[in-house]
Amino acid sequence: MGDILFEKVAVVTGSGRGIGRAHALAMAEQGAKVVVNDPGVARDGRGFDPSPADEVVAEIKAMGGEAVANHDSVADPEGAANIIKTAVDNYGRLDALVNNAGMLREKMSWNMTDDDWDAVIKVHLYGHFYCAREAIKVFRKQQVGRIINTSSSAGLGGTGQINYVVAKEGIVGLTRGLAQEVWKYGITVNCLRPGAATRMTQSPEMMESYRKRFGREEAERRISEREQAVPPEGCSSLVVFLASDAAENVNGCVFDVRMGSVGIYRDPPYVEGTLHKDGNWTPEELVELLPKTLTEGKTAEPPSRTAE
Secondary structure, three states: OOOOOOOEEEEEEEOHHHHHHHHHHHHHHHOOEEEEOOOOOOOOOOOOOHHHHHHHHHHHHHOOEEEEEOOOOOOHHHHHHHHHHHHHHHOOOOOEEEEOOOOOOEEEEHHHHHHHHHHHHHHHHHHHHHHHHHHHHHHHHHOOOOEEEEEOHHHOOOEEEHHHHHHHHHHHHHHHHHHHHHHHHEEEEEEEEEEOOOOOOHHHHHHHHHHHHHHHHHHHHHHHHHHHHHOHHHHHHHEEEEEEEHHOOOOOEEEEEEEOOOEEEOOOOOOOOOOOOOOOOHHHHHHHHHHHHOOOOOOOOOOOOOOO
């Protein structure tokens, strides 16, 4: 057991499985008392099962740490309030909120239902806001606190999950806005784009495609290798750092993190080229000038999200 987060209290949403579970265990290993939040829903956000959160609490206690389970949904404002209340009621304070809860419903935009759209936006974007709002009320009184949000490289562009793309990039904007609002109260707000193989990255369509291409045994072997190459644990040391006293000067930043790699985005984006004139541009002028200047070389295919 380490002591980087000794006696600190952390809430980790969606921590019954995957990346959230790894965060909860890593924080507990460094001395934090952890509220393990997870309603135990399926990958698409449906259902309820208290056992994932309860099992992580048992793991933390077995290694000598302190933890308590919470099964509320972050998508419900009353549930979010109760998640934060669980920390204060059990441990008397809150030092770090790790917004991690998420789910997926993948369809092309023209096939996506209102419910598919609303459900994903509610859990990811609303859920981040609801929990942050309640945590900030506690942090302002304490004059200290850490919020660590979870975006995704999918927010830079993805296919077949426009609801998830919008929610995840909205979380980056939420991070920037909150960071501006709360830094004077000793509160920092940062954001991760984590890279790890979890059930969130393994769609039923991908699993079926692998089985058709490689057969059942080879598909399972390849998927297992992928999980081992980019495990959730590769993202959690950065979370420990951002929740620690060592990160008190880090605010409004967006990080890329995966096994063996920690990167920071140049943020916010900047305007890389501008055309100026006295007065307003006419449509005719822009039709003439833009193809030769700002939009020269552009193609109908959008830029890659991994482009430098």
